[in-house]
Amino acid sequence: MSRIKVKIKEKDLNIIKEICKSFNNEQGELINVLHKTQEHFGYLPAEIQEVVAKELEMSVAKVYGVVTFYSFFTMKPKGKFPISICTGTACYVRGAENVLGEFKRQLNIEVGETTPDGKFSLSCLRCVGACGLAPVVLVGDKTYGRVSPEGVKDILAEYNDK
Amino acid sequence: MTKYKQIRIVLNNCGVIDPENIEESIARDSYMALGKCITEMTPQDVIKEIKESGLRGRGGGGFPTGLKWEIASKNHADQKYVVCNADEGDPGAFMDRSVLEGDPHAVLEAMAICGYAIGATKGLIYIRAEYPMAIKRLKIAIDQALEYGLLGNNIFGSKFDFNIELRYGAGAFVCGEETSLIHSMEGLRGEPTIKPPFPAEKGYLGKPTNVNNVETFACVPIIIRKGASWFNKIGTEKSKGTKVFALAGKVNNVGLIEVPMGTTLREVIFEIGGGIQNGKKFKAVQTGGPSGGCLTEKHLDTPIDFDNLIAAGSMMGSGGMIVMDEDNCMVSVAKFYLDFTVEESCGKCSPCRIGNKRLYELLERITKGQGVMDDLQRLRNMSNVIKDTSLCGLGQTSPNPVLSTLDNFYDEYVAHIKDHKCPAGQCKDLMKYFIIAENCVGCTACARVCPVGAITGEKKEPHFINSEICIKCGACMERCKFDAIIIK
Numbered sequence: 001m002s003r004i005k006v007k008i009k010e011k012d013l014n015i016i017k018e019i020c021k022s023f024n025n026e027q028g029e030l031i032n033v034l035h036k037t038q039e040h041f042g043y044l045p046a047e048i049q050e051v052v053a054k055e056l057e058m059s060v061a062k063v064y065g066v067v068t069f070y071s072f073f074t075m076k077p078k079g080k081f082p083i084s085i086c087t088g089t090a091c092y093v094r095g096a097e098n099v100l101g102e103f104k105r106q107l108n109i110e111v112g113e114t115t116p117d118g119k120f121s122l123s124c125l126r127c128v129g130a131c132g133l134a135p136v137v138l139v140g141d142k143t144y145g146r147v148s149p150e151g152v153k154d155i156l157a158e159y160n161d162k
Numbered sequence: 163m164t165k166y167k168q169i170r171i172v173l174n175n176c177g178v179i180d181p182e183n184i185e186e187s188i189a190r191d192s193y194m195a196l197g198k199c200i201t202e203m204t205p206q207d208v209i210k211e212i213k214e215s216g217l218r219g220r221g222g223g224g225f226p227t228g229l230k231w232e233i234a235s236k237n238h239a240d241q242k243y244v245v246c247n248a249d250e251g252d253p254g255a256f257m258d259r260s261v262l263e264g265d266p267h268a269v270l271e272a273m274a275i276c277g278y279a280i281g282a283t284k285g286l287i288y289i290r291a292e293y294p295m296a297i298k299r300l301k302i303a304i305d306q307a308l309e310y311g312l313l314g315n316n317i318f319g320s321k322f323d324f325n326i327e328l329r330y331g332a333g334a335f336v337c338g339e340e341t342s343l344i345h346s347m348e349g350l351r352g353e354p355t356i357k358p359p360f361p362a363e364k365g366y367l368g369k370p371t372n373v374n375n376v377e378t379f380a381c382v383p384i385i386i387r388k389g390a391s392w393f394n395k396i397g398t399e400k401s402k403g404t405k406v407f408a409l410a411g412k413v414n415n416v417g418l419i420e421v422p423m424g425t426t427l428r429e430v431i432f433e434i435g436g437g438i439q440n441g442k443k444f445k446a447v448q449t450g451g452p453s454g455g456c457l458t459e460k461h462l463d464t465p466i467d468f469d470n471l472i473a474a475g476s477m478m479g480s481g482g483m484i485v486m487d488e489d490n491c492m493v494s495v496a497k498f499y500l501d502f503t504v505e506e507s508c509g510k511c512s513p514c515r516i517g518n519k520r521l522y523e524l525l526e527r528i529t530k531g532q533g534v535m536d537d538l539q540r541l542r543n544m545s546n547v548i549k550d551t552s553l554c555g556l557g558q559t560s561p562n563p564v565l566s567t568l569d570n571f572y573d574e575y576v577a578h579i580k581d582h583k584c585p586a587g588q589c590k591d592l593m594k595y596f597i598i599a600e601n602c603v604g605c606t607a608c609a610r611v612c613p614v615g616a617i618t619g620e621k622k623e624p625h626f627i628n629s630e631i632c633i634k635c636g637a638c639m640e641r642c643k644f645d646a647i648i649i650k
Contacts, residue, residue: 026349027349028347028348028349028367029349030349030350031329031330031332031346031349032329032330032349034332035291035330035332065351066349066350066351069334069351069352069508070331070332070333070334070352071332071333071334072291072292072331072332072333073332073333087253088253088254089253089254089410089411089448089451089482089484089498089499090253090254090410090411090416090484092253092498093410093411093412093484093486093490093495094411094412125292125333126251126253126333126335126502127251127252127253127254127255127256128292129250129255129256129259129260129292129293130256131254131255131256131408131410131416132410132416132417134410134411134416
């Protein structure tokens with residue numbers, strides 16, 4: 001599997017160290033450290049995991065094990081506007097699958113991928129707890145409720161010139 | 163006076179107070195119960211009161227809360243922990259989020275009461291990172307409670323100290339299981355371990371730990387304030403109090419409801435929920451999320467409580483309630499849940515890791531019309547093995563959607579296998595588009611819109627769909643003005 005190699009800049013290295021330090025370099029805080037790190041960098045490539053492992057004095061395998069266990073952590077960069085389609089039960093029953101299909105078609109990418117221009121990425125998530133608005137789509141932090149396949153075009157259009 | 167179907171105990175303050183202002187909470191009696199416990203009651207009194215109330219865990223299992231507290235109180239250690247499970251990963255459930263966002267102090271107060279009862283000074287809330295608003299409000303609530311001396315050291319001038327911290331989940335359904343949750347809080351992969359030892363003996367960092375769900379905690383202050391004998395008058399013989407359900411799916415009124423235990427499904431769906439959308443026919447209601455099952459018409463008059471739902475082949479779960487109508491294919495629904503389980507299985511034990519995958523593959527075969535009748539027995543056998551041999555609650559309940567749909571919608575499985583038909587018209591692989599010659603005027607609109615050129619025919623003559631080429635996108639049906647295209 002090909003993977004983009006990331007070179008970590010001195011400045012970024014210090015940011016990761018700072019984050020680890022703010023949690024007293026404790027191994028038990030690994031998940032919190034990863035949350036903060038991902039918040040800053042947007043994703044957690046292997047190189048970043050290596051730095052975290054070194055700072056917390058644990059094996060890279062353990063860090064990698066945690067990163068890949070939890071769906072919230074990602075090793076691939078997301079698009080500028082990450083699109084998440086809720087595929088929880090309520091959304092599913094009300095046709096989330098068709099909405100997802102339409103996003104795939106319009107963006108010409110699969111789930112977990114990013115458009116070549118880096119603008120949109122597509123992912124599924126399980127229930128945002130807004131089942132009354134099913135089916136729900138999130139673009140970044142913005143929530144769209146009662147989305148139909150026909151409405152997909154309008155949502156994407158909002159981000160046309162952004 | 164009109165008799166209301168709903169009673170608000172857990173949701174009493176939600177939407178009424180400003181959750182970011184502790185004074186509004188206090189004006190509605192928040193922290194009164196904690197005060198009463200610390201100044202007038204011994205820890206044993208508190209546990210006795212909770213035991214007598216009959217409160218059972220609202221996270222799904224229905225374990226008696228008072229008993230859980232008693233076990234934790236009897237294990238001696240230098241440090242004990244109270245953990246609030248706010249990892250509401252159940253798709254289609256959002257009651258815990260609403261409580262945390264709408265009435266965070268109720269949960270904080272209850273955790274402190276629990277701490278007092280079992281002898282713990284530290285509380286941890288394990289919350290999903292997907293709930294940023296709830297996290298924000300909890301942080302504000304904790305700060306305000308500290309400022310008012312309702313949390314922290316020497317609460318109400320007593321010798322009792324209690325502090326609460328937040329721990330974040332990172333998107334793993336299995337972390338709702340208490341041993342997994344504890345491992346996740348320790349910064350590890352959220353994999354379950356065999357019980358015993360129970361968390362009450364050896365939990366977070368190896369210390370006695372009491373884990374309760376958000377809604378369970380939210381019931382505690384009012385039980386202390388109004389007394390166990392008030393609370394245990396509500397509900398059924400073995401399930402006391404109310405339950406919050408997230409009513410969603412194809413009903414007219416969706417949203418959170420809180421009803422006394424013992425309310426029937428019919429009352430919930432047709433009276434509170436206002437019936438099925440667009441005048442369609444009720445088909446099934448799914449309770450208990452991926453661990454539950456699909457109940458049908460014949461269960462509508464069953465009073466809802468922990469034991470009745472299990473007897474009917476489903477479970478209470480955390481309270482998701484998804485209503486389905488005649489357009490939902492039950493084989494697909496079972497497949498949907500298995501898809502979820504396969505993805506969320508932590509992979510530690512093989513029955514769950516491999517078994518669920520095999521179940522999913524069998525269901526997929528059936529929805530594609532490639533199943534054989536023997537598959538049905540295979541589904542049943544494998545489901546029973548997975549139930550009996552999985553390590554944790556996830557695997558022990560994951561075949562429920564399959565078993566309950568097999569029991570209640572056997573004919574639908576048979577239709578997929580024998581007739582290669584999906585009666586609900588949901589399984590794409592089994593659908594075929596046809597043109598009714600009598601209705602077709604030969605306008606060519608469908609042929610022009612077909613993306614793969616599957617429709618042929620002369621102008622002003624009836625057209626024909628080549629089902630070998632057709633990709634079942636439905637574009638032709640949408641375009642046809644003469645209702646000449648149907649799905650079979």
